[in-house]
Amino acid sequence: MKPLALAIALGATTAAADAPRLSFPLDCDLGETCFVQNYVDRDPGPDHADFGCGALSYDGHKGTDFALPSIAAMQAGVDVRAAAPGRVRGLRDGMADAVFAEDMVDALDGRDCGNGVVIDHGQGWQTQYCHLKQGSLAVDQGQTVAAGDVLGQVGLSGRTQFPHLHVSVRKDGETVDPFQPDGGATCGDAGNALWADDIAYVSGGMIAAGFSSTLPDYADIKAGTAGAVQIGATAEALVMWVYLFGGRAGDRIAFDIDGPRRDFLVQETELTKTQAQLFRAVGRKRKTAPWADGVYSGTATLIRDGAEIDRISAQVSVAP
Secondary structure (H helix, E strand, C coil), X not given: CCHHHHHHCCCCCCCCCCCCCECCCECCCECCCEEEEECCCCCCCCCCCCCCCCCCCCCCCCCEEEECCCHHHHHHCCEEECCCCEEEXXXXXXXXXXXXXXXXXXXXXXXXXXEEEEEEEECCEEEEEEEECCCCCCCCCCCEECCCCEEEEEECECCCCCCEEEEEEEECCEECCCCCXXXXXXXXXXXXXXXXXXXXXXXXXXXXXXXXXXXXXXXHHHHCCCCCCEEECCCCEEEEEEEEEEECCCCEEEEEEECCCCCCEEEEXXXXXXXXXXXXXXXXXXXXXXXXXXXXXXXXXXEECXXXXXXXXXXXXXXX
């Protein structure tokens, strides 16, 4: 990671006076029901870096990824809205929602954006909205839209492995980072950000947490179906899991679980590599006696360089 290289990563390095002010582009509570998974890649070489000099990007990424916590949240429906007024210049629908795998490359045929919309805002400015849900597009070619108008819903179409909205901002065809359009190299300083509202830079955090009676399958966690509300007293094990984004090598996750008899489990685990998304779990196997009836509560804390980055809590009831 080379922070000093950030300033020269983008083709458009000056925020023009005619730049549109961007409204938040989807119906969710940032930090609660959605999060920023990836920012524009600011490193011009083979490495990658976000505008905060962190790792929430990948080589050549040209937009901002606003992610949902699960496929279940996507299926429930989250509207995508126009970030600024303009005219629909292009759109595509009809592509299936599916987790991308390498054997899908030929079928995609370059349509990595999946179902999407391009809006022309005038004077060379455009925004593009990718990975929309199949059949959800609510606008037509050439239609004039206002900021906040519904374009469709967040989906899983195109080249993506998690439900999210990818938003690209362009000026005369060149990528502009809406968080730092002037191309400054001050880590995390949004400066003259194009967003109408402040969107704080977050380098990683918790997505979800829950309990289960066995080590959950990662696919179930990403689907939003892994958490149990109640576990039987004779269950094989009692496990707390946590799903997070932006984990870095050296980060620690501290688990603290209390049960009816208190101090059920206190344990830490250290991350050995940097990952965009991951899950970790701790727990105990039942020996002979049933688990004590009652409520088990757990907290998981993400710690980086000795400082708390984020924490999340969950609970489960144990009954005969």
